[in-house]
Amino acid sequence: MSKKNTHILVVDDEEIVRESLSGWLEKDGYTLASAPDGPSALKELEAGTWSIILCDLKMPGMDGLEVLDRARKLHPEIAVVIMTAFATVDTAVNAMKLGAFDYLVKPFDPEELSLMIQKIVSQQSLVRENTILRKALRRDYRFRDLVSKSPAMQAVFDLARTAARSPSTILVLGESGTGKELMARAIHAESPRHERPFVEVSCAALTETLLESELFGYEKGAFTGAAARREGKFEAANEGTLFLDEIGDISPKLQMDLLRVLEERKVTRVGGTELVPVDVRIIAATNRDLKKAVQEERFRQDLYYRLNVITITLPPLRDRREDIPILVDHFLETLGVEMKRDAEGVSAEAMALLLAHDWPGNVRELRNVLERGIVVAKEPILQVSDLGLSLSSGPHAPAPAHPASLAEIEKQYIASVLQQTDGNVTHAARILDIDRVTLYSKIRKYGLRKVEGEAAGES
Amino acid sequence: MKEIAIWWIGASGVAVDLLEVVQRRVAGEFGLPVGAHLSAERPEGSLDPRRRQHSSTKILHWLAEHRPAGADRVLAITDADLFIPILTFVFGEAHLKGRAAVVSTARLAGDGLMLPDPARFRARVVTECVHELGHTFGLLHCQSTRCAMARSPGLREVDAKNETLCPACRERYLELATENGENDEQEKHPHSGRR
Ligand SMILES: Nc1ncnc2c1ncn2[C@@H]1O[C@H](COP(=O)(O)OP(=O)(O)O)[C@@H](O)[C@H]1O
Ligand SMILES: [Zn+2]
Ligand SMILES: [Zn+2]
Numbered sequence: 001m002s003k004k005n006t007h008i009l010v011v012d013d014e015e016i017v018r019e020s021l022s023g024w025l026e027k028d029g030y031t032l033a034s035a036p037d038g039p040s041a042l043k044e045l046e047a048g049t050w051s052i053i054l055c056d057l058k059m060p061g062m063d064g065l066e067v068l069d070r071a072r073k074l075h076p077e078i079a080v081v082i083m084t085a086f087a088t089v090d091t092a093v094n095a096m097k098l099g100a101f102d103y104l105v106k107p108f109d110p111e112e113l114s115l116m117i118q119k120i121v122s123q124q125s126l127v128r129e130n131t132i133l134r135k136a137l138r139r140d141y142r143f144r145d146l147v148s149k150s151p152a153m154q155a156v157f158d159l160a161r162t163a164a165r166s167p168s169t170i171l172v173l174g175e176s177g178t179g180k181e182l183m184a185r186a187i188h189a190e191s192p193r194h195e196r197p198f199v200e201v202s203c204a205a206l207t208e209t210l211l212e213s214e215l216f217g218y219e220k221g222a223f224t225g226a227a228a229r230r231e232g233k234f235e236a237a238n239e240g241t242l243f244l245d246e247i248g249d250i251s252p253k254l255q256m257d258l259l260r261v262l263e264e265r266k267v268t269r270v271g272g273t274e275l276v277p278v279d280v281r282i283i284a285a286t287n288r289d290l291k292k293a294v295q296e297e298r299f300r301q302d303l304y305y306r307l308n309v310i311t312i313t314l315p316p317l318r319d320r321r322e323d324i325p326i327l328v329d330h331f332l333e334t335l336g337v338e339m340k341r342d343a344e345g346v347s348a349e350a351m352a353l354l355l356a357h358d359w360p361g362n363v364r365e366l367r368n369v370l371e372r373g374i375v376v377a378k379e380p381i382l383q384v385s386d387l388g389l390s391l392s393s394g395p396h397a398p399a400p401a402h403p404a405s406l407a408e409i410e411k412q413y414i415a416s417v418l419q420q421t422d423g424n425v426t427h428a429a430r431i432l433d434i435d436r437v438t439l440y441s442k443i444r445k446y447g448l449r450k451v452e453g454e455a456a457g458e459s
Numbered sequence: 460m461k462e463i464a465i466w467w468i469g470a471s472g473v474a475v476d477l478l479e480v481v482q483r484r485v486a487g488e489f490g491l492p493v494g495a496h497l498s499a500e501r502p503e504g505s506l507d508p509r510r511r512q513h514s515s516t517k518i519l520h521w522l523a524e525h526r527p528a529g530a531d532r533v534l535a536i537t538d539a540d541l542f543i544p545i546l547t548f549v550f551g552e553a554h555l556k557g558r559a560a561v562v563s564t565a566r567l568a569g570d571g572l573m574l575p576d577p578a579r580f581r582a583r584v585v586t587e588c589v590h591e592l593g594h595t596f597g598l599l600h601c602q603s604t605r606c607a608m609a610r611s612p613g614l615r616e617v618d619a620k621n622e623t624l625c626p627a628c629r630e631r632y633l634e635l636a637t638e639n640g641e642n643d644e645q646e647k648h649p650h651s652g653r654r
Contacts, residue, residue: 020516020543026555028610029599083545107510107547111612422602426615 003029006121007049010034011041011067012056012083021054028114038062042070050078052101052120057084057091065094072099079120115427144186146179147330150320156312163310164190169262171247171307172285174314177364180285181245183312188241193281196240199233204246208254213270216257222271234267234278241281247307248288248299259303282307317359317366324355327363331370332382339371344380346373350387357389376412378419386412411446414439418448463489463592464530466496468518469538469564473497477564477581481536484585485592488607488623489632496527502535507542515541515552515561522559532558532595534588540565550587550611553594560591567617585622587611593624597635601628 008030010021018034026032033048035041037059044050053071057064068080079101084091092103101120104112141149143157163170164187172180181200188198206214213222217232233242250258261267262282266275284307293299317323328346336343346354359365373386414432421427429439442448465482467473478495486493502521505513518535526533541549541563550567553560567583589607601608604616606625611617624632 014544016514016516017544020514020552021545023516023552023555024543024546024549027594027600106545107542108545109612110546110549113546114610114612424604 003121004031006051007031007033008052008054008117009041009044009050010054011036011038011059011064012054013037013059014056017056024110024113025117028117030117038064038067038070041067042074045071045074045078050075052117053078053080055080055082057082057095065091065098068095068100069098081116081120115430118427141326144182144189146182146186147326148320148323149326150315150323152315152320153323156314159310160187160312161190163187163312165192166310167281168309169282169284169307170310170312171290172283172312172314173290174285174287175316175362176287177362178314178316179363180287180314181243183314184241184243184245184283184285187283188243188281191241191281193240197237198241198243199237200243200245201233202245203254204249208251211250211254212257215254216261216267216269218270219272222269226271229269232267232269234261234280235276237278237280239279241283244282244284246286247284248286248290248293252300255300255303259300259306262303262306317362321355324366325351327366328354328370331367332374335367335371335374339374341374341377342380343370343374343377343382346382346387347384350382350384353384353387353389376416378412378416411448414442414446415448418443461491461531462529463491463493463532463534464496464527465493466498466522466527466533466535467537468501468535468561470501471538477584478536480581481534481585481588484622485534485588488589489592489596494530496530496533498527500525506539510542511540512542512548513537513539514543515549515563516543518561519552519554519557519559522561523554523557526558532560532592534592535559535561536564536584536588537561538564550617551591553591555594555599556597557595560588560595562587562591566614569614579618582622583614583617586617586620589622589624590620593628593632596632596639598624598628598632601625603627 008025010018010025010032011034012018012021013036015036018036022032022034033044035044038061041053041055045053053067055064055067055071059067064082064084068082071078071080076099080099081102081104082091082095082100083104083106085106095103102116104116141147143160146153146157148154148157160183170184170187172183174180184200185198188194201211201214203211213230213232215232215234217230217235218226220226220229261278264275265279266277268275290299290304290308294301294304328351332343332345335341354366354369361368369387369389370382372388373382376388377383377386414428417428417432418425425436425439425443429436432439434442463485465478465485467478482493482495502513502518502525505515505517505521507514518537518541522533522535541551541561543549543552548566549563551560551562562584564580564584567587568580586607590611593608598608600610603609603625604619605621606628607620607623608625608628609616609620611620623629
């Protein structure tokens with residue numbers, strides 16, 4: 001997009017600010033307009049197409065945050081930058097929550113301003129028609145944040161929708177990275193408890209004693225360091241949902257404690273005697289084979305039956321490859337927004353590679369591959385070389401001929417940043433967050449020539 | 460006749476040899492007569508006491524009103540540190556397609572620790588004067604880092620520039636000058652080219 005077609009709206013109640021800021025940016029070749037207050041800014045927004053809004057925070061009548069909020073609702077693709085003379089953490093946080101692109105404290109460095117605008121312009125991904133189309137198509141393939149169009153997962157979604165409405169305990173099974181946590185959150189969101197807390201405990205991450213006090217809380221003086229009473233996750237999740245992740249990993253003693261809580265719906269804090277009633281819906285998950293653990297007497301059978309009222313099994317990604325294209329679309333879009341990069345799609349060859357891969361790490365692995373791809377990609381369409389996957393995979397595949405080394409990734413990333421900055425090393429160093437000397441030595445090391453207008457690199 | 464007036468509006472005594480260099484180089488660059496305007500009058504109301512800097516935007520307004528008779532454009536040079544409300548400082552400012560430009564020498568002398576050699580200092584002042592005047596003729600920032608019209612957010616960028624317009628900007632200048640000549644009567648108000 002040309003600079004002239006980048007329309008910037010300056011909103012400030014002070015005329016001198018509007019004039020000088022517009023004047024400054026106009027000389028960079030952008031098209032500028034200004035508005036003295038919120039209502040007239042909104043009128044301008046309705047009348048024209050805007051790429052960027054620079055909006056003062058404190059204005060009489062409608063303040064900057066409200067303009068931001070309304071602007072984002074009208075045109076989510078517009079980048080809004082909030083400017084203020086006073087930095088307060090609260091307003092900064094609020095501004096970012098409401099979707100501000102950035103937050104600037106006046107006065108700022110001339111260089112900072114120009115770089116920020118450049119960054120917005122180069123990163124702004126316009127909402128393209130096909131994204132809208134894709135969204136419309138996808139609505140039918142969703143269960144909350146989970147997307148899928150495979151029949152197996154559609155059946156899982158149906159079961160989950162029904163299960164969500166019941167108060168029963170749910171056991172979610174599936175390999176790591178298949179979306180168990182996402183499923184637990186989705187069930188909570190669909191359940192009558194959705195306005196109450198969703199509390200998550202990863203049982204594998206803690207030692208037995210820590211997990212015990214984490215789950216049940218403790219009384220003052222229960223052990224050295226217990227300076228005051230602390231409530232546990234069961235109490236914290238009261239009237240809501242408690243998600244016990246990696247339940248297959250808990251110790252025999254905790255298995256027993258847990259069983260008691262599930263039976264009595266009361267907890268006793270560590271070091272205490274009082275029975276505290278709790279009203280909690282339990283969702284447990286594991287990537288282990290619980291049935292086998294029961295047979296081998298590593299997991300209590302009675303607890304297993306308590307948990308296993310409704311079982312939702314998420315199939316591994318390699319058994320539902322038809323989900324890969326829709327997941328790719330989904331991740332490119334969400335990651336693109338998160339990383340402020342334009343990620344439109346993958347090339348046909350890259351898609352073929354993704355479809356053929358075995359995905360031992362399941363959806364999480366796919367997400368990671370795409371995230372890395374977006375980082376190294378030079379263009380909005382990801383290529384095979386961006387993915388860092390070997391060309392053939394699976395158990396019988398030969399060792400990959402060219403595994404992407406860290407150095408290779410770094411080289412490609414630097415080359416792409418240099419291209420983005422038209423070979424300007426100072427700006428590239430800033431984006432990369434390294435000093436210029438380091439960048440120069442890396443350019444030399446990787447044989448990236450710094451050419452005006454285009455960054456080189458023979459990859 | 461289109462003439463550019465150069466006006467020292469600094470607090471200290473006028474640096475005659477500096478003004479002479481600027482006068483000569485600017486005249487050569489734009490192919491227009493340049494006269495020194497020796498007036499003791501100084502802009503009012505531009506000082507921001509809290510920031511202890513002068514508002515370049517306010518100076519431009521004042522200059523546009525106090526433009527010396529017979530001069531088409533006025534280029535003011537000052538030793539005061541300039542700012543626009545949103546930025547910590549500016550080396551100068553100009554009305555795009557307007558009549559007034561101002562350049563400050565305050566930060567071109569260096570970061571206060573080390574004075575540059577006089578030749579480098581003069582080169583910086585000339586470069587920024589060409590730059591701001593370029594804006595009054597309608598030139599925008601140039602992508603070439605060597606061109607006087609390149610954006611100059613810091614001294615490093617100023618030092619990377621030549622004191623002259625690059626061939627592309629030169630061509631654009633000539634184009635704009637012809638257009639301007641035709642529209643001369645409509646260009647009386649410095650803001651007519653702005654939104
Ligand atoms: N069907 C899906 N649709 C969208 N994202 C998914 C889906 N399944 C998994 N993910 C994503 O994959 C990653 C791993 O999911 P997670 O629920 O943490 O898996 P697990 O419970 O097996 O550890 C997360 O980033 C999650 O958002
Ligand atoms: Zn400029
Ligand atoms: Zn140029």
